[in-house]
Amino acid sequence: MARLEDKVALITGAAAGIGRASALLFAEEGAAVLLADVDVEAATDVVAEIEAMGGRALFVATDVAEPEAAEAAVAQCIAAFGGLDIVYNSAGGATQDDGKVSEMPLDEFWRTMGVDLYGSFLICRFAIPHLIERGGGAILNTTSIRAMKATQGADAYTAAKGGVLTLTKSLAQELAEHKIRVNAVAPGVVASERVQRMMGDVAANPLAQATPLGYGMPIEVARAALFLVSDEARWITGVILPVDGGAAAV
Ligand SMILES: NC(=O)c1ccc[n+]([C@@H]2O[C@H](COP(=O)([O-])OP(=O)(O)OC[C@H]3O[C@@H](n4cnc5c(N)ncnc54)[C@H](O)[C@@H]3O)[C@@H](O)[C@H]2O)c1
Numbered sequence: 001m002a003r004l005e006d007k008v009a010l011i012t013g014a015a016a017g018i019g020r021a022s023a024l025l026f027a028e029e030g031a032a033v034l035l036a037d038v039d040v041e042a043a044t045d046v047v048a049e050i051e052a053m054g055g056r057a058l059f060v061a062t063d064v065a066e067p068e069a070a071e072a073a074v075a076q077c078i079a080a081f082g083g084l085d086i087v088y089n090s091a092g093g094a095t096q097d098d099g100k101v102s103e104m105p106l107d108e109f110w111r112t113m114g115v116d117l118y119g120s121f122l123i124c125r126f127a128i129p130h131l132i133e134r135g136g137g138a139i140l141n142t143t144s145i146r147a148m149k150a151t152q153g154a155d156a157y158t159a160a161k162g163g164v165l166t167l168t169k170s171l172a173q174e175l176a177e178h179k180i181r182v183n184a185v186a187p188g189v190v191a192s193e194r195v196q197r198m199m200g201d202v203a204a205n206p207l208a209q210a211t212p213l214g215y216g217m218p219i220e221v222a223r224a225a226l227f228l229v230s231d232e233a234r235w236i237t238g239v240i241l242p243v244d245g246g247a248a249a250v
Helices: 017-028 040-052 067-081 106-134 145-149 155-178 193-199 218-229
Strands: 008-012 032-037 056-061 086-089 137-142 180-187 240-243
Touching: 008 017, 008 067, 008 106, 017 032, 017 040, 017 056, 017 086, 017 193, 017 218, 032 040, 032 067, 040 056, 056 067, 067 106, 086 106, 086 218, 106 137, 106 155, 106 180, 137 155, 137 218, 145 155, 145 180, 145 240, 155 180, 155 240, 180 218, 218 240
Parallel strands: 008 032, 008 086, 032 056, 086 137, 137 180, 180 240
Antiparallel strands: none
């Protein structure tokens, strides 16, 4: 039996990178997948890929940092698939504008807070009542090696992902009585197309160089995500799982 048979998953940031790899993998494992993303063209392609392999998927254009849009994505998921079991907040990512507190553009602070932290908060806010009504479920957030290790040089993103990390733990405590598990993945250097564009030679990046197993690919994080949202992880909640080639251990 497929590992997500009869489950409905809402994945943000599912048009690219780790979110895209997860959408394809979750669908392959039997889930109906709602893709919430701002990138209409790329998300439409992912839906077509899932449908071509016999899976079920729907795209809802969603800026997760907008409350109305986050609420609508959750509502459309319920309307289309009749429920919601899994929420995976993957939308986000650092940009070249981030940097030191005293030097970076102030707008970048609110951009990353909006997408990475507030976006995860909002999707949880609107999804949790449905998960409670369903009798349980799994929420998976996305933090980062940068928050795990408080690395220098991307202070806004690091702060946003630090918020995601602690929010994950407090939600895990609050929601356990409703049989809702809340975990997070903390990726290291993952060569998504965005990261390849930003870094150029990913292998030469200092963080990748300092990673025992070197940099990873989106599918590695997707596989960890699949485990954490599946029933195989039914006794796991409040965990921040580094998926980072050993970077957090150094
Ligand atoms: N790639 C890495 O090295 C790495 C490392 C640590 C953490 N992460 C985290 O993993 C997640 C995925 O990273 P990735 O490298 O796959 O990124 P990506 O850029 O490949 O994909 C991110 C997706 O999010 C979407 N998105 C951006 N803003 C959005 C918004 N406001 N509303 C809805 N969707 C939005 C984009 O359109 C894109 O499809 C992010 O949260 C990122 O911070 C990535």
